[in-house]
Amino acid sequence: MSDAPATFARPIPRPDAISQGFWDATARGELAIQRCPDCGNYQHPPRPICHACGCAAPVYARVSGEARLVSWTTTYHNVLPGFAAALPYACMVVELVEQKELFMLSDLIGRAEIASGLRFGMKMRVVFPAGDGEGPVLPQFAPAEEQQA
Amino acid sequence: MSWEHAGKVAVAGIGFSAIERRTARPLGAFALDAAVAAVADCGLKISDIDGLATYPSAPFVGAANRDGEDVITVEFFLTQKRMGEIAWYAQAGEGLVCASVRDATNALLAGACKYVLVWRAMYVPPGTYGSAAMRHATGDAQFTAPYGVVSPLQWHALVYRRYLETYGAKRESMAALVLNSRANANRNDHAIFADKKLTPADYASARMIADPLCLLDCDVPVTACVAMVMTTTERARDLRNRPALVAAVAHQTAVRHHPIHYTLHDHIESGKPFADRLWRDAGLGPKDMSAAQLYDGFAPSTWYWLEACGFCGRGEAHAFTQGGRIALDGELPLNTFGGSLSQGRLHGMGHLAEAVLQLTGRAGPRQLPDPHAIAVLDGSPMLRGSGAIFTRDPH
Ligand SMILES: [Zn+2]
Numbered sequence: 135m136s137d138a139p140a141t142f143a144r145p146i147p148r149p150d151a152i153s154q155g156f157w158d159a160t161a162r163g164e165l166a167i168q169r170c171p172d173c174g175n176y177q178h179p180p181r182p183i184c185h186a187c188g189c190a191a192p193v194y195a196r197v198s199g200e201a202r203l204v205s206w207t208t209t210y211h212n213v214l215p216g217f218a219a220a221l222p223y224a225c226m227v228v229e230l231v232e233q234k235e236l237f238m239l240s241d242l243i244g245r246a247e248i249a250s251g252l253r254f255g256m257k258m259r260v261v262f263p264a265g266d267g268e269g270p271v272l273p274q275f276a277p278a279e280e281q282q283a
Numbered sequence: 284m285s286w287e288h289a290g291k292v293a294v295a296g297i298g299f300s301a302i303e304r305r306t307a308r309p310l311g312a313f314a315l316d317a318a319v320a321a322v323a324d325c326g327l328k329i330s331d332i333d334g335l336a337t338y339p340s341a342p343f344v345g346a347a348n349r350d351g352e353d354v355i356t357v358e359f360f361l362t363q364k365r366m367g368e369i370a371w372y373a374q375a376g377e378g379l380v381c382a383s384v385r386d387a388t389n390a391l392l393a394g395a396c397k398y399v400l401v402w403r404a405m406y407v408p409p410g411t412y413g414s415a416a417m418r419h420a421t422g423d424a425q426f427t428a429p430y431g432v433v434s435p436l437q438w439h440a441l442v443y444r445r446y447l448e449t450y451g452a453k454r455e456s457m458a459a460l461v462l463n464s465r466a467n468a469n470r471n472d473h474a475i476f477a478d479k480k481l482t483p484a485d486y487a488s489a490r491m492i493a494d495p496l497c498l499l500d501c502d503v504p505v506t507a508c509v510a511m512v513m514t515t516t517e518r519a520r521d522l523r524n525r526p527a528l529v530a531a532v533a534h535q536t537a538v539r540h541h542p543i544h545y546t547l548h549d550h551i552e553s554g555k556p557f558a559d560r561l562w563r564d565a566g567l568g569p570k571d572m573s574a575a576q577l578y579d580g581f582a583p584s585t586w587y588w589l590e591a592c593g594f595c596g597r598g599e600a601h602a603f604t605q606g607g608r609i610a611l612d613g614e615l616p617l618n619t620f621g622g623s624l625s626q627g628r629l630h631g632m633g634h635l636a637e638a639v640l641q642l643t644g645r646a647g648p649r650q651l652p653d654p655h656a657i658a659v660l661d662g663s664p665m666l667r668g669s670g671a672i673f674t675r676d677p678h
Pocket of ligand 1 (some may be wrong): 171172179185186187189
């Protein structure tokens with residue numbers, strides 16, 4: 135692909151006033167999700183207003199980092215030039231155990247052995263791989279059994 | 284109790300531009316060709332048009348958004364000097380182009396204008412389709428793009444895997460739908476694949492794009508414009524061709540709270556309330572349809588529409604579409620013109636045009652024997668869904 139750089143480059147998350155708490159937590163090796171102080175609803179991605187009750191002051195609350203695998207796909211098409219060098223790559227959707235349909239994404243770049251063993255509903259847990267030092271720490275998920283081994 | 288305005292507004296004419304892939308000819312030339320053809324089909328002049336409606340947004344990332352180059356907005360026609368005085372216009376933000384049928388219908392019922400030009404223009408840019416560099420991820424993309432997830436094809440792939448798992452379906456079952464669409468396109472001069480056959484072996488060997496979606500499950504990007512003229516049924520009776528009547532029109536209004544990833548539940552449950560609204564307003568049901576034109580930007584969307592609209596039960600579309608049931612001579616002829624998969628990515632405009640051509644007996648070698656009602660569902664049941672029921676006769 136003519137528009138693909140040779141080296142792998144993730145888009146770098148740019149924290150903003152609403153998302154800052156999420157990235158502050160990952161820098162500490164913690165997963166924190168926006169939670170409503172009034173009704174307890176979790177929401178992700180973060181929003182200025184609670185979807186459940188309209189409260190205007192959701193705060194970040196640490197979560198367990200435990201999740202279940204909902205779905206996954208392996209991308210073969212160049213949808214993002216910075217990822218062309220990683221093709222094909224797997225990514226997955228996980229549902230955090232704290233709340234129904236509280237989803238996060240993860241990729242499995244450099245972890246192809248995991249992609250081949252995925253099963254619906256398998257237990258996953260957050261990990262915080264060391265990045266290249268540029269930008270915030272990006273949380274990823276891995277099978278919970280793998281981490282215990 | 285059906286809609287009090289059912290059948291009062293109609294599509295009076297259709298116009299196609301050429302349909303190409305990457306081309307040096309500006310998109311504006313395709314749009315003018317389609318508009319001129321649509322008004323000529325009615326026996327009108329372009330200066331008779333006094334209403335404009337489109338879903339204008341560029342369907343790929345990295346667009347220049349320059350009118351006449353890669354988008355055709357209302358502004359494009361407003362600045363064409365051959366146009367007459369425009370009394371009303373609207374640009375839909377959601378719902379794809381079927382939402383413009385809704386807008387035009389409402390304007391005509393309100394008496395805001397007399398003849399509305401409705402169009403959708405699509406453009407294929409140079410380079411890899413749907414691929415654009417991103418250095419920083421902002422807003423919601425902070426939580427998606429850093430994982431390499433930026434494209435609707437990936438979202439659809441994630442939902443499709445879930446469908447296959449939930450209902451014990453096989454991706455190989457999609458071949459029946461894809462091959463049916465290609466066979467229909469082979470009877471349609473306005474299809475990019477009019478002359479290109481497709482075999483089961485071709486489907487089985489198609490390369491993966493985002494598994495379980497293969498290349499042939501994705502629509503084919505084209506540069507083209509299709510336009511139609513809408514007016515009141517009363518006025519349409521005085522024009523050149525028989526009109527197709529709008530029996531109902533609606534758009535998806537369900538709300539989702541998890542913007543990072545849509546789900547199978549979103550697709551099927553969100554489609555149902557507005558599909559039900561269409562049936563109620565039209566006073567018709569799935570069994571009354573002579574054919575269905577169900578959006579297929581990604582082939583699984585057609586399965587979801589079949590289920591959301593009640594053409595078959597939940598989790599049954601993969602089986603329902605087998606054995607010739609969806610063929611031109613089947614129980615429910617489906618995407619009789621080739622769909623977006625084989626006509627080309629026209630964002631639902633091809634589906635609308637085909638409903639009109641079939642109901643007015645102008646579908647040529649793919650004409651159904653005696654069609655009287657056709658459902659068009661645009662977008663996906665979750666993402667920008669909209670739909671209309673067209674009938675041949677008042678009821
Ligand atoms: Zn709340």
